[in-house]
Structure formats: C-alpha cells, structure tokens
Amino acid sequence: MSYDDETLMAYADGELDAALRAKIAAAVERDPELAQRVERHRALRAKVGGAFATVLEHPVPERLTAVASGAPASAAARGKVLQFPKRGTQVAGPRWRAREWFAMAASVLLGVAISWRVFTPDTGLMDASGGALVARGELATALERQLASNQPADSAVLIGLTFRARDGGYCRSFTVRATNTAGLACRASGEWQIPVTASTTPAAGGLQQASGAIPPAVLTGIEARISGEALDAAGEENAHLAGWKPDAAGAAK
Amino acid sequence: MEERRLARRMIQHESMVTSPDDFGKSVVALLPRLRRFARSLSRNQHDADDLVQNVVERAWRNVDQYKDGANVASWMFGIMKNAWIDDRRARGRRGEVALPDDSGDHPAVSPIDTDTRLWSISEAMGKLPDEQRVAIALVLVEGMSYKEAADVLEIPIGTLTSRLARGRTALAAELGDAT
Numbered sequence: 001m002s003y004d005d006e007t008l009m010a011y012a013d014g015e016l017d018a019a020l021r022a023k024i025a026a027a028v029e030r031d032p033e034l035a036q037r038v039e040r041h042r043a044l045r046a047k048v049g050g051a052f053a054t055v056l057e058h059p060v061p062e063r064l065t066a067v068a069s070g071a072p073a074s075a076a077a078r079g080k081v082l083q084f085p086k087r088g089t090q091v092a093g094p095r096w097r098a099r100e101w102f103a104m105a106a107s108v109l110l111g112v113a114i115s116w117r118v119f120t121p122d123t124g125l126m127d128a129s130g131g132a133l134v135a136r137g138e139l140a141t142a143l144e145r146q147l148a149s150n151q152p153a154d155s156a157v158l159i160g161l162t163f164r165a166r167d168g169g170y171c172r173s174f175t176v177r178a179t180n181t182a183g184l185a186c187r188a189s190g191e192w193q194i195p196v197t198a199s200t201t202p203a204a205g206g207l208q209q210a211s212g213a214i215p216p217a218v219l220t221g222i223e224a225r226i227s228g229e230a231l232d233a234a235g236e237e238n239a240h241l242a243g244w245k246p247d248a249a250g251a252a253k
Numbered sequence: 254m255e256e257r258r259l260a261r262r263m264i265q266h267e268s269m270v271t272s273p274d275d276f277g278k279s280v281v282a283l284l285p286r287l288r289r290f291a292r293s294l295s296r297n298q299h300d301a302d303d304l305v306q307n308v309v310e311r312a313w314r315n316v317d318q319y320k321d322g323a324n325v326a327s328w329m330f331g332i333m334k335n336a337w338i339d340d341r342r343a344r345g346r347r348g349e350v351a352l353p354d355d356s357g358d359h360p361a362v363s364p365i366d367t368d369t370r371l372w373s374i375s376e377a378m379g380k381l382p383d384e385q386r387v388a389i390a391l392v393l394v395e396g397m398s399y400k401e402a403a404d405v406l407e408i409p410i411g412t413l414t415s416r417l418a419r420g421r422t423a424l425a426a427e428l429g430d431a432t
Contacts (some may be wrong), residue, residue: 006418009269013392015399044425051374055289063287067309068280153339159409167339214407222409229415230408232384 012041135192149233165225168246185220196221279325293390377427385420
C-alpha cells in the first residue's frame with residue numbers, strides 16, 4: 001500500500017480521520033521507509049515551529065502594546081488621529097453613511113433580482129439570459145481581464161480564486177464591493193455564467209476579505225466544481241492570455 | 254481527535270469578544286502571536302513589528318466590521334495576510350526588490366534576530382512563493398489546523414493542503430534537509 005506525500009503530511013499533522021489514521025499507523029509499523037517519510041514531516045514541523053517559538057519569549061515593544069490597547073496618546077504622537085469607535089455609534093462621518101445605505105439598498109435590490117431571476121438595471125452587473133445569470137458590465141470586464149495576483153486593493157470587483165472546472169472550463173470567484181455580493185463565475189460559450197451568488201458581510205471599508213471569508217455557498221460551489229487545485233499567479237495569467245479557452249490538453253476527461 | 258476539536262472550540266470560545274474594551278484586551282493578548290506570524294513573513298523583527306503595527310491600526314480603524322462572537326485571532330491573521338500581500342504588491346509596483354541578505358550585515362536590531370537558527374529558517378522561508386510561505390506560517394509556525402488556515406486564507410482545504418505540501422518540499426530542500 002503506498003500513500004502520497006500529502007496524505008503522509010496530513011497524517012504527521014494529525015489531520016486525518018480515525019480510520020485512515022489507523023491504517024497508516026499500521027503501515028508505518030511495517031514499513032521503515034514510510035516511517036521515515038512521516039518522520040521527515042514531523043521533523044520539519046518541529047524545526048520550523050521551534051525556531052519561531054523564540055519570538056514569543058521576547059518582550060513586546062511598548063509601541064505595539066500602546067497601539068493594540070487603543071491608547072490615543074501613541075496615535076497622536078505619531079501624528080495620526082485614530083478613532084476608537086464604540087459599537088453602535090457612527091464611525092466615519094456622513095460620507096460613509098451614504099455609501100453604506102447605498103450598498104444596503106443595492107444589495108437588497110440584487111438579492112430580489114436574483115431570486116426572481118430578473119435583470120436589475122440598477123446594478124447592471126448580471127443579466128438573466130436563457131435561464132442562467134451572466135456577468136455584464138464592470139463585473140464581466142473584471143472577470144475577463146483582472147488578475148487576482150495584480151489587482152488594485154480598491155477595485156470595484158475583486159477576483160478571488162481562478163481554477164479549472166471538471167469540464168475543463170475556467171471558473172473564478174469574485175466579490176462585488178458595492179453590493180456586498182460574492183459569487184462564482186464560469187466561462188461558457190464566450191460568457192461568464194454565474195451559477196452561485198451569495199451576500200457577503202456588509203462592510204464599510206476594504207476588509208471584506210479579511211473579516212468575511214468566502215461565503216459558504218460560494219466555497220461549496222468551488223469545491224463541487226474544482227478539478228485539481230486553484231491556479232497560481234502564472235497559471236491565471238496564462239489562462240487570461242489564452243482568452244479563457246478550455247485547453248483541450250489540460251481539460252479533465 | 255475529538256478531544257483536540259473540543260479543546261480548540263474552548264480556545265475559540267475564550268477568544269470571543271463582546272465589547273470594544275474586550276477587543277483591546279484581546280488584541281494586546283494576541284500581540285506575541287501576531288509578532289511571531291509577522292516574523293515568519295518578514296526579513297527581520299523590525300519589519301515584522303512594523304507589519305504588526307500596521308495590522309493593529311487597520312483592525313482598530315475597522316473594528317465596526319468585526320462581528321461579535323467571531324474569533325479575533327482568525328480575523329486579525331486574515332488582516333495581516335492581506336496587509337502583507339498589499340505591501341508586497343506595492344513594493345513590486347515601485348520596483349523595489351527584496352535584497353537577498355547575503356552581505357552578512359543584517360540589521361539585527363532585535364535580540365530575536367541574533368538567533369541563528371531562526372535566521373536561517375527565516376531566510377529559507379523568504380525564498381518560497383508567497384502563497385506557500387503563508388500556508389507554512391499558519392500551519393507550521395502558528396500551529397493552526399488545515400481548516401483554520403484555509404479559513405484565514407479563504408481558500409478550499411485542498412488548495413491549502415497542496416500549497417503546504419509544496420512549500421514543505423521546497424523548504425526542506427532549501428534547508429538542505431535530506432532528513
């Protein structure tokens with residue numbers, strides 16, 4: 001019985017379920033070569049973890065403690081005025097409020113539109129065509145041209161993962177900031193069809209990616225379609241340069 | 254395994270925050286781990302501490318986005334990952350290249366950087382592709398489960414696993430471990 005490296009790694013990290021763990025433990029008993037491979041994973045983990053553990057033993061610089069606890073003096077000293085908002089109070093002035101209201105309204109509109117599968121002229125980002133939602137406007141442009149590896153942090157549309165689906169075509173996850181919508185788009189017949197959308201946490205600033213993970217519905221959509229793993233920066237760029245055409249050679253059978 | 258899960262859940266429960274005051278306390282308590290995570294993404298402790306400060310300031314500015322009951326550690330690690338990537342891209346756009354530390358005159362401003370073992374592993378990690386480096390940092394340095402790390406990075410578990418495996422192979426080669 002042979003096990004691939006990822007499985008042995010997961011075994012060494014204690015990430016396998018009990019059944020597979022027991023099987024591998026038995027195999028490791030019998031096979032010194034297998035035992036050695038597992039040991040290599042453990043040794044590297046111990047080495048790396050141990051080396052950085054020393055950071056925890058050193059005192060934290062005061063400048064960090066001050067900023068972390070929210071002490072206004074340190075912020076003022078650095079020439080910046082930080083606000084320490086209390087939950088439920090208005091945070092950043094009327095401009096934000098207008099944007100939040102807009103985002104909320106747009107989000108509701110989009111939600112209604114999607115559930116009825118009706119085109120919403122207010123956003124113009126998606127269009128129901130032949131029973132499937134299709135990306136339009138800014139969203140279509142971003143899906144077509146924007147690279148996750150090189151996109152401005154403040155883009156209206158953020159591209160997440162790009163991957164090849166089991167049918168050989170490309171899919172990309174995205175977030176539309178203004179409408180707090182995340183989704184999955186897959187290239188088909190020269191268009192970006194959108195099989196999954198979900199709302200993200202309403203967020204005022206640029207931290208959607210940090211605070212709200214990809215919504216579970218989108219993640220499930222990815223996991224149901226992905227073949228192999230997500231493309232890295234080079235793979236993404238190549239796919240873009242090739243016009244998102246399914247590559248016959250690379251397509252899953 | 255069940256016990257481990259239970260223990261994790263308890264830890265998560267402890268790090269739940271219900272008020273802004275609590276939030277400050279949690280962030281202070283997290284500082285050592287934030288510094289460690291930052292150190293595994295940076296060339297030296299000075300750069301790491303700048304990253305931590307940047308992240309803490311971002312977190313405070315956006316504290317209204319923090320959801321009650323969410324895990325502060327995951328939230329902040331996610332912010333750090335984003336801040337670090339933004340910073341790398343900004344440097345890339347400005348045409349700055351991370352100079353290899355081959356001169357021997359490392360700015361050893363922190364006593365942490367005089368630790369040669371840490372230094373050599375940190376150098377080796379600096380040669381990994383960003384996505385592998387972050388995966389290694391979260392799992393091997395921070396000790397997160399694959400699920401937790403995948404959540405912080407907002408990627409499927411399978412992608413995390415494969416980045417982690419490739420990162421480990423590269424790192425072992427870099428460290429000259431046939432071990």
